[in-house]
Amino acid sequence: MDSRPEQTAQCLSQESRDIIIESLAKEKKSIRGLQKEIEQVRGKKKSLSSIHRFLQSIGAKAFHQIPAPKLTEKNVEDRMWFCEFLSEWTSDDFLFLAPSDEFFIYEAGRPNFQNDRIWALHNDDIPQELKIREKSKTARCVGVFLMFTAKRLMWVIKEQGQSWDGKYLRDVVLTRHVIPFLRNPENVLSIKETTFLHDRAPCMSALATQNFLKANEVDFFGNDEWPGASPDLNACEHLGAILKDRVEQRFQNTREELLTALTNVLEKWSSIVTCLCLSWNPTPRVWRQFGRRAVGTPNIEAKL
Known part of the structure; x- marks a missing residue:
């Protein structure tokens, strides 16, 4: 003993x-x-x-706090320019966007970092606004690419062991899934007018990826247009955060159970995702708020 x-x-x-x-x-x-x-x-x-x-x-157990990213002056300046550009858009304009995001969903929360620990007896004892995840030394995860239009929701589940690098993104995600999806009139309102909205992750903002999209005649916001550190300007990033919360709340013992829980949520959403574009139509005043700070998108979760 x-x-x-x-x-x-x-x-x-x-x-x-x-x-x-x-x-x-x-x-x-x-x-x-x-x-x-x-x-x-x-x-x-x-x-x-x-x-x-x-x-x-x-x-007591160790928990990890996930801090919100801070905006630099350059981020604010870029976001203000972009928000001013979008402030004249109407509800119909937003229906031609195809927001996307890629992320990982963990079986038991993301791995911990030594300097961001919070000790508590239970997860529920910690204020919700701190956005914590319980520490896990060997957390299993699944990579997901998510994109939706005014008509359809599309997702790609990353192969086990494959990293989110530029080659995988171009050869698999874009070539096999995104481009055929955007060229199908059943998935978009207009093939020529649909704008692919990425999250400016390194694999997306790479020059090779940008040139690949141009070569395949995909309309998108380039690195000189789409501002960095702007999760609240991309509705799909909020959708991804909700998806992670929904799936990670369920206990999974194996990767297969994690995939099953993920697929069940995505298939349920596929029948109601068309309402997301309709809910994502900020006013000019809200656009100015987005330029200065992160304010979230409460309308999205309410519709899911």
Whole structure:
């Protein structure tokens, strides 16, 4: 029987234990930070292992906070120009967009990072706005490419072990799926007027990919038009975030179960996705807000 929790309880005073317990489910409360706080309050330095063992003894777990990206002045300037350009669009104009995004869906949340841990007894104890995921050392995941138009939802599930590099994107995702999808009149309102909207990921913004889209006569916003760090300007990125939450909330033991849960949600959405373009029609005032900060798209989840 392991006696280390009892040894930890003896080497930590009640005041030190109260400091640790009070720090649960709060930001910037790493084990090293707790060590410094105990030293400041009590004048005695406790070992990191003692604090870690005490957290384990009370059932606390490490969680990872996912911070929101910060906008630089250049990001704001680019977004303001793009928002001004789109501010004259009507509801009909938005129906000719084909937003897309690629992402990973994890079986038990994304892997952890040492400096962004939040210790808590349960996931539910942490405020929802912190957007946490429980730490997992060997998290299984599935790569997904998602795109929708005013008529159809299209998705590609990445082969196991394949990375999201430019060659895979061009040879498989674009050539076999995206381009044939956009050239099918059953999937778009107008083949010539539909604009492919990407997320400016490295594989998308690569010069080879941009030239590939031009060579295949795909209308899209180039790197000089589409601003970076703009998830709230691409409705598909919000759709992807909702999809990840829906699937990751379900417990999966195997990759097959994860794929089944993912496919079930996507097939359900395929019958109602046409309402997404209709909900994504911000006013000029909202476009200006998008240029300055991330404000989200509450209408999308309500329709799913």
